[in-house]
Amino acid sequence: MKQTSTLLARSLVRASISLGLGLAVSTAVAQTAPPTQPPAGTMQTAPAGAWTLQRAVDYALEHNLTVRQNQLTAETNSAILRQSKAAQLPTANLNGSQTWNYGRSVNPLTYEFQNQTTRSNNFSGIAQVVLFQGFQLRNTIKRNTLDYQASLGDIEKARNDLSLNVASQFLQLVLSEELVRTNQLKVNSDVQQVERTRKLLKAGSVAESNLLDLQAQQATDELNVITAQNQRDIARLQLTQLMNLDAAGQAAFQVEVPNLPDPDEQAPLSEDPNATYQTALTLLPEIKAADLRVSSAKSTVDIARGGYMPRLSFGASIFSGYSSSPITTFGSDSTARRTTFFVENPATPGSITPLNVVTYQRTQTVTSRGYWDQLNQNLGRQLQFNLNIPILNGLQVRTNVQRSLINVQQAQLNAEQTRLNLRQSIQQAYADAVAAQRKFGAARRQVEAQTTSYRNAEIRFNNGLLNGTEFNITKNNLTAAESTMIQAKYEFIFRRKVLDFYQGKPLTL
Known part of the structure; x- marks a missing residue:
């Protein structure tokens, strides 16, 4: 039972x-994915x-x-x-930097060694386009x-x-x-x-x-x-x-x-x-x-x-800079000064002949160019083609x-x-x-x-x-x-x- x-x-x-x-x-x-099961906490109201x-x-x-x-x-x-x-599309970028140098360093504009504190700015704009890349x-x-x-x-x-x-x-x-x-x-x-x-x-x-x-x-x-x-x-x-x-x-x-019809009420499958x-x-x-x-x-x-x-790529760039390092310049000639030297005359042994030498004292000036003047004077441009051939x-x-x-x-x-x-x-x-x-x-x-x-x-x-x-x-x-x-x-x-x-x-x- x-x-x-x-x-x-x-x-x-x-x-x-x-x-x-x-x-x-x-x-x-x-082999399809299992039935979707949304996580709890994000359900919707019916x-x-x-x-x-x-x-x-x-x-x-x-x-x-x-x-x-x-x-x-x-x-x-x-x-x-x-x-x-x-x-x-081409790429284009602008770059700028500001640098402080202390002690002995290289002037970024004159490339001379100097031993002083300087402030410098560098600016550049670079554009590049790929011409061919396989x-x-x-x-x-x-x-x-x-x-x-x-x-x-x-x-x-x-x-x-x-x-x-x-x-x-x-x-x-x-x-x-x-x-x-x-x-x-x-x-x-x-x-x-x-x-x-x-x-x-x-x-x-x-x-x-x-x-x-x-x-x-x-x-x-x-x-x-x-x-x-x-x-x-x-x-x-x-x-x-x-x-x-x-x-x-x-x-x-x-x-x-x-209201679903019974299977025997439908025609047999013929597909x-x-x-x-x-x-x-x-x-x-x-x-x-x-x-x-x-x-x-x-x-x-x-x-x-x-x-x-x-x-193969092509690039172009423009750059300039500024440095606070002073620049030494020389002015025009100033007063002349005559100096007499006595030397032995080689033509007449034992005799002394006076030799007059004139020297000039030039004016030396230490200045620092203006900011915008340096940017204009240091302006540079560059065009460049780059070719890279892979070998190994x-x-x-x-x-x-x-x-x-x-x-x-x-x-x-x-x-x-x-x-x-x-x-x-x-x-x-x-x-x-x-x-x-x-x-x-x-x-x-x-x-x-x-x-x-x-x-x-x-x-x-x-x-x-x-x-x-x-x-x-x-x-x-x-x-x-x-x-x-x-x-x-x-x-x-x-x-x-x-x-x-x-x-x-x-x-x-």
């Missing part, structure tokens, strides 16, 4: 857990009213932090692209453009992943709500059955064990209600976390349960997985982003190969080229892996959808058969022809069949929505 009475609880728990795992986006979109799937998806796309982080990454790549374009600037712009476009694809991929995650959790919550209602109906039926059996017991029509079995079954079904409510609360919490709602919004959150795959290749942003990163890696190879080529630099360029080629191969493998994951995801979603549709049909037939069996068992039990244990087994079999049917229904709905998503259709219920 104890083992059979817990069958319903176990089956319902397994149904909820298996559907939660089955609806995980990691299965629908293979507007009032019941939530539809489209409203929940739109709100999550607007407030989810992971999507916003991808947007900031794209803005960063945009700034890097602008910087690479600006690198083609096309590295052009290829850098090309690469950064591709990286920026790939980051835009990452934003769209993050939005798509979030939409699928929200759809998964939304259906999980709807499933949990239906399980709560189904189990509550079972409890209500148990209450009526226990009350009717209690009356039959008083009339002596049934044994007391029948009443005890029904009371045990009622307790089991009440436990199943609590379990289903817990699953519902967890599903609601996970959905509101994806939407980045605060505590008040989570507490008031309610979904609008859509060709290969055709869906070809359509998805042209639509999904992760495919485009992977191809863009392959092209970006090839541009990096071109940048690295530019290191083999010469570099420790094989750095060759190593960079080899590493870039390896990165190209890695990017190509990543692109192939992305395509393989997409193909496998579509094939798996199609197989799961077909299996769920077939499973639902079989489960519905099983429910119909179990319902008939349960009604027959109920009549026999009320007439005392069936004991409580056998009656509970029949009831648990019906409950398990209903749980299987509900599980198959929502699994088919989600897998079908995944296939629609790969075909570019909106996620609506």
